[in-house]
Amino acid sequence: MNSKVRVRIAPSPTGFVHIGLARTALFNYFFAKKNKGDFVLRIEDTDKERSKKEFEEDIINNLKWLGLNWDEFYRQSDRVDIYKKYIEQLLKSGKAFWCLHTEEELEQESERQYTAKEAPRHICEHKRKNLKPESGQSGVIRLAVDSNADNAIIFNDIVRGKIKFDSKLLGDFSIAKSPEEPLYHMSVVVDDYEMKISHVIRGEEHLANTPKHILIQEALGFDTPAYVHLPLILNKDRSKLSKRHGAVSVGEFRGQGYLPEAIINYLGLLGFTPKGDREVLSFAELTGEFELERIHKAGAIFDYQKLDWLNGEYIKKMNPQNFAERLFDFMEGQGIESGRKSVENIVSLVQTRLRKLSDIKDFDYLFKEPEFDKNLLKWKGEDIGKSFDALREVLVIVEKSGVDDMSRLRDMLNGLSENIGGKGLVFWPFRVAITGKESSPDPVEVAKVIGKEKTIARVKKALNFEK
RNA sequence: GGCCUCGUCGUCUAGCCUGGUCUAGGACAUCGCCCUUUCACGGCGGUAACACGGGUUCGAAUCCCGUCGAGGCUGCCA
Numbered sequence: 001m002n003s004k005v006r007v008r009i010a011p012s013p014t015g016f017v018h019i020g021l022a023r024t025a026l027f028n029y030f031f032a033k034k035n036k037g038d039f040v041l042r043i044e045d046t047d048k049e050r051s052k053k054e055f056e057e058d059i060i061n062n063l064k065w066l067g068l069n070w071d072e073f074y075r076q077s078d079r080v081d082i083y084k085k086y087i088e089q090l091l092k093s094g095k096a097f098w099c100l101h102t103e104e105e106l107e108q109e110s111e112r113q114y115t116a117k118e119a120p121r122h123i124c125e126h127k128r129k130n131l132k133p134e135s136g137q138s139g140v141i142r143l144a145v146d147s148n149a150d151n152a153i154i155f156n157d158i159v160r161g162k163i164k165f166d167s168k169l170l171g172d173f174s175i176a177k178s179p180e181e182p183l184y185h186m187s188v189v190v191d192d193y194e195m196k197i198s199h200v201i202r203g204e205e206h207l208a209n210t211p212k213h214i215l216i217q218e219a220l221g222f223d224t225p226a227y228v229h230l231p232l233i234l235n236k237d238r239s240k241l242s243k244r245h246g247a248v249s250v251g252e253f254r255g256q257g258y259l260p261e262a263i264i265n266y267l268g269l270l271g272f273t274p275k276g277d278r279e280v281l282s283f284a285e286l287t288g289e290f291e292l293e294r295i296h297k298a299g300a301i302f303d304y305q306k307l308d309w310l311n312g313e314y315i316k317k318m319n320p321q322n323f324a325e326r327l328f329d330f331m332e333g334q335g336i337e338s339g340r341k342s343v344e345n346i347v348s349l350v351q352t353r354l355r356k357l358s359d360i361k362d363f364d365y366l367f368k369e370p371e372f373d374k375n376l377l378k379w380k381g382e383d384i385g386k387s388f389d390a391l392r393e394v395l396v397i398v399e400k401s402g403v404d405d406m407s408r409l410r411d412m413l414n415g416l417s418e419n420i421g422g423k424g425l426v427f428w429p430f431r432v433a434i435t436g437k438e439s440s441p442d443p444v445e446v447a448k449v450i451g452k453e454k455t456i457a458r459v460k461k462a463l464n465f466e467k
Numbered sequence: 468g469g470c471c472u473c474g475u476c477g478u479c480u481a482g483c484c485u486g487g488u489c490u491a492g493g494a495c496a497u498c499g500c501c502c503u504u505u506c507a508c509g510g511c512g513g514u515a516a517c518a519c520g521g522g523u524u525c526g527a528a529u530c531c532c533g534u535c536g537a538g539g540c541u542g543c544c545a
Contacts, residue, residue, distance in 0.1 A: 012545045047544055103543075110541090119469045120541055140543045160472070169470060169541095177543050184545050208471055208540035231473080238537055266479095269494095273480060277493045296480085299538065303478050306495045316508080352508045379504090417504080427504035439506035 257357025370436025
């Protein structure tokens with residue numbers, strides 16, 4: 001047995017990269033890197049009908065975006081000859097056989113079993129008859145499973161412990177449509193063997209497939225790798241995470257302005273907890289802390305709020321130049337009008353206010369003139385006329401001393417506040433005039449960012465409401 | 468239906484293996500207070516959980532059994 005750690009992820013390119021795959025990939029990656037092993041990416045595209053090139057590209061792009069770089073890459077459609085060799089070997093030795101039952105026959109059988117409350121399985125009488133489909137006849141290749149023996153399949157799952165299945169409940173399950181068309185169970189087993197995979201770390205949905213894989217390994221004389229089944233990521237209702245409760249593809253998260261480091265951090269803590277109670281951990285820290293033995297057993301609901309919080313933490317932590325760059329790139333990618341220079345200017349006032357980059361949409365007034373309702377200018381408990389009075393004074397101050405010296409401007413506005421009876425009476429209408437919103441950063445800072453000219457224009461425009 | 472897995476605050480979890488230190492700890496969310504021109508940030512504080520029932524034991528979140536609940540698989544998909 002090869003003692004080098006080699007792990008793999010085996011996505012099928014039948015949809016956009018799901019967050020569950022990203023998590024599985026991440027745990028495999030952690031384990032590989034922690035143990036100086038290899039991380040293999042294998043595209044499982046044996047289903048020609050459903051596999052699409054665009055999804056393969058999506059897998060590659062998003063895995064890279066997350067920083068999960070693989071050491072080796074394979075594509076099952078390039079490996080047909082290898083599977084064929086093993087399938088023929090099984091056929092020749094009688095460990096596999098052609099089943100020529102029609103789909104209708106099989107359907108009837110399983111219906112009968114369901115009503116009779118039996119285990120659903122197909123014990124095929126074509127076994128050992130050495131049949132072959134005639135031209136035009138359809139059939140499938142099945143593994144010959146001994147359904148009489150009391151043959152328990154026992155394996156050890158590193159997170160779940162000893163797991164026992166009864167092999168006679170499996171029936172003669174299918175492994176290939178033809179020697180050139182392996183089915184999932186066959187191709188995984190062959191590839192994991194050929195690629196010398198030491199640990200199979202995959203989602204819990206594969207737990208029930210494991211005995212089938214072990215049976216194929218036995219038939220082929222392969223060693224069994226170590227198995228680790230990860231707890232599922234769940235929707236709010238505890239079903240397997242799916243579309244319709246929110247974003248589930250990595251691409252969607254990316255498009256909403258989540259940072260890869262936040263996604264990695266969040267995913268790394270879903271189903272795993274390092275020692276200590278830290279929650280904000282870098283990729284390297286997570287890798288260093290990783291141990292298969294600490295993986296959880298129970299599924300975990302995907303908590304979008306906590307991801308948002310973490311993403312906000314990463315945004316706040318970033319140095320301003322770096323943040324400005326990423327925000328600008330994001331905005332450009334989303335077709336939001338800005339400019340590299342103006343994005344740099346707004347960093348100080350949005351960095352603590354964004355949880356995801358797409359939240360920048362709430363700050364559109366930094367880039368264009370706001371629209372708002374006249375009554376918004378009214379400060380609580382006061383007559384709207386007082387707002388206009390204050391704005392007229394603000395206008396004078398801004399025209400006279402500009403907006404660049406913030407502490408001076410703030411001092412003057414504070415002085416004005418004392419004269420007319422309260423800061424709110426000055427700052428509230430000023431804020432509304434230049435942002436059109438009831439909540440925003442300090443209007444003095446906003447004024448500086450948009451500049452004297454625009455500040456004056458906006459205050460004047462607000463004053464027009466008076467007429 | 469059959470097989471398999473799982474079950475600590477609303478959510479993610481610590482603790483469980485090696486019973487007492489658990490009047491169950493942390494984080495997100497939520498609520499309240501402080502800061503304050505609004506929002507955000509920040510600071511402080513609160514509410515909130517061992518699924519249930521038996522057993523073992525001086526003592527159980529921790530060990531055993533059962534019940535209930537949830538999920539996964541049950542494809543000529545992966």
